[in-house]
Amino acid sequence: DGGITQSPKYLFRKEGQNVTLSCEQNLNHDAMYWYRQDPGQGLRLIYYSQIVNDFQKGDIAEGYSVSREKKESFPLTVTSAQKNPTAFYLCASSNRRDPYEQYFGPGTRLTVT
Amino acid sequence: GEDVEQSLFLSVREGDSSVINCTYTDSSSTYLYWYKQEPGAGLQLLTYIFSNMDMKQDQRLTVLLNKKDKHLSLRIADTQTGDSAIYFCAASETSYDKVIFGPGTSLSVIP
Numbered sequence A: 001d002g003g004i005t006q007s008p009k010y011l012f013r014k015e016g017q018n019v020t021l022s023c024e025q026n027l028n029h030d031a032m033y034w035y036r037q038d039p040g041q042g043l044r045l046i047y048y049s050q051i052v053n054d055f056q057k058g059d060i061a062e063g064y065s066v067s068r069e070k071k072e073s074f075p076l077t078v079t080s081a082q083k084n085p086t087a088f089y090l091c092a093s094s095n096r097r098d099p100y101e102q103y104f105g106p107g108t109r110l111t112v113t
Numbered sequence B: 001g002e003d004v005e006q007s008l009f010l011s012v013r014e015g016d017s018s019v020i021n022c023t024y025t026d027s028s029s030t031y032l033y034w035y036k037q038e039p040g041a042g043l044q045l046l047t048y049i050f051s052n053m054d055m056k057q058d059q060r061l062t063v064l065l066n067k068k069d070k071h072l073s074l075r076i077a078d079t080q081t082g083d084s085a086i087y088f089c090a091a092s093e094t095s096y097d098k099v100i101f102g103p104g105t106s107l108s109v110i111p
Helices: none
Strands: A004-007 A010-013 A019-025 A031-037 A043-051 A054-057 A064-066 A076-078 A087-094 A108-112 B004-006 B009-013 B018-024 B031-037 B043-050 B055-058 B061-066 B071-076 B085-092 B099-101 B105-110
Touching (some): A010 A019, A019 A108, A076 A087, B018 B031, B043 B055, B043 B071
Parallel strands (some): A010 A108, B009 B105
Antiparallel strands (some): A019 A076, A031 A087, B004 B018, B031 B043
């Protein structure tokens, strides 16, 4: 079955540590996205990538980094510079044609203490 | 830039119709979407409407678009307890990298 996987489902880290969230898709989609979800704020775009070896900052990129070395994979690193990293992180992918439906992974809940 | 607004909560009785409303600011939005998120899960596309349409029906779902007022609504007929979820309105221009999501409406269905 095609889809997007994110791992792990729950992640706990101490303040000051970097942490990497995994996102893999087998939908053959060119575009991939990372969103952060906080209660009552909807989804905010962190980074997106339209093609391998290329990515752009979204609305809240500070404190995060990404790479896109393979079409299937778009890992997100939450660095110690991110002030409020505790959140639910969602990865998505889409093809590059109408209607640009985004397919979402199940999410990773990160808790930093 | 684009801003998408929704009310945060809606409660309905099982069997009634639910209507979730959304407003957006950018008149150049080409596609408008409704996504559903069940607890602890990712989002799933329910339906979408192209900006040159006024209405789209898909089984129990009816989407109405008023372009003049930049208002989108999702009607769920015969609401069931399984419809309890957060519903996100989203808008995009003709570009896959510019989808703006609203804050989500949490729908509670009372048995």
